[in-house]
Amino acid sequence: MDLASHIDRIVNSLRLMTFTDQSPDTEASEPESVTRALAPFRNRQTVEQLVVPMLKTGLKKYYEVDENGDLETKVSVVVAYSFEVCMVMSLQFIGVAYYESRVRFAAHFSPLSAPLSGRVAVEVDGEPRKVAGAKDSQWVRDRLELEHTKSPTVNEVLLSDSATGNIYEGLSSNFFAIYRGDAGAGRSATVHTAPLEFVLQGTVMKAVLTVCERDDIPVQWQFPNIEDAREGKWEGSFVSSEYCVQ
Known part of the structure; x- marks a missing residue:
């Protein structure tokens, strides 16, 4: 810990x-x-x-x-x-x-409980938190409606800006998208995640960043965008929290 x-x-x-x-x-x-x-x-x-x-x-x-x-x-x-x-x-x-x-x-x-393994289902719904940097119990109350209304098969809800399509974080997790590289242009795949001033950095997120630094995996502090995913620019994505990295 x-x-x-x-x-x-x-x-x-x-x-x-x-x-x-x-x-x-x-x-x-x-x-x-x-x-x-x-x-x-x-x-x-x-x-x-x-x-x-x-x-x-x-x-x-x-x-x-x-x-x-x-x-x-x-x-x-x-x-x-x-x-x-x-x-x-x-x-x-x-x-x-x-x-x-x-x-x-x-x-x-x-x-x-032991963390889940394998793929998880997420849905994009809800606006970003008002005070992202504070782990405030008020947020636990604010997110109840999203937790109650999500599909039973959904594991996490991603918060986004409905006007731009930018994805911030999950209700209780950080979110990462892996953008495709271009071997011909010498451009490697890149991990994108929201800038820290807009989200609450989890302790498992720090572990992810440590691994990226160790293995020379580029990290961009840029919002993953839902339209980029629809256009096939993502190679994959995952969420991280004390319960899982999926």
Whole structure:
């Protein structure tokens, strides 16, 4: 597990996100009290000091009760801020409602199923994410409709710009297209993937890029285009996530 990259992602995501008690579609600034409470989690050194002991304790407890000892473990770390309204019942503040200033910091452990093998089916549907660089739980809620409406035989939904046909990424994966080369012109096949400022770079994507660099496979940070696929310019394509490279 590339723990360093996951810690970087937590910190970078929190720096990009704004926590308010307003609707996600409402432009609002983050209250100073919230910013102060989240400050330790926007500092990489502090997050590492908090995450590592929590994971050690959590994994130890998990393996004590885990009945699937042969499977790898999926670990999810969540940092959130609660705006839960509480009622104070005291002589001084009878019935007064106030916002409970509390950061939620937790880890969840579950079995990680073996990745799928072979070909997968995808469909192109849905617009790109609003804040691509942040691994935001709001995106999990936003993508539910796409997950519920996709065909039962479809493994992943690719997000695209309907005006240009540019493909960004999957709901939970990065996307790559292999563009055909031209041996006669001395042009080799090239891997195309969306520019990083428009997508969330997964840890498996980094492994793919490492292999491309090692084997001298050219990589272009350009959007794969659906029209290019229809015109036969693609030699193939694949998605990558912690669950698969297909």
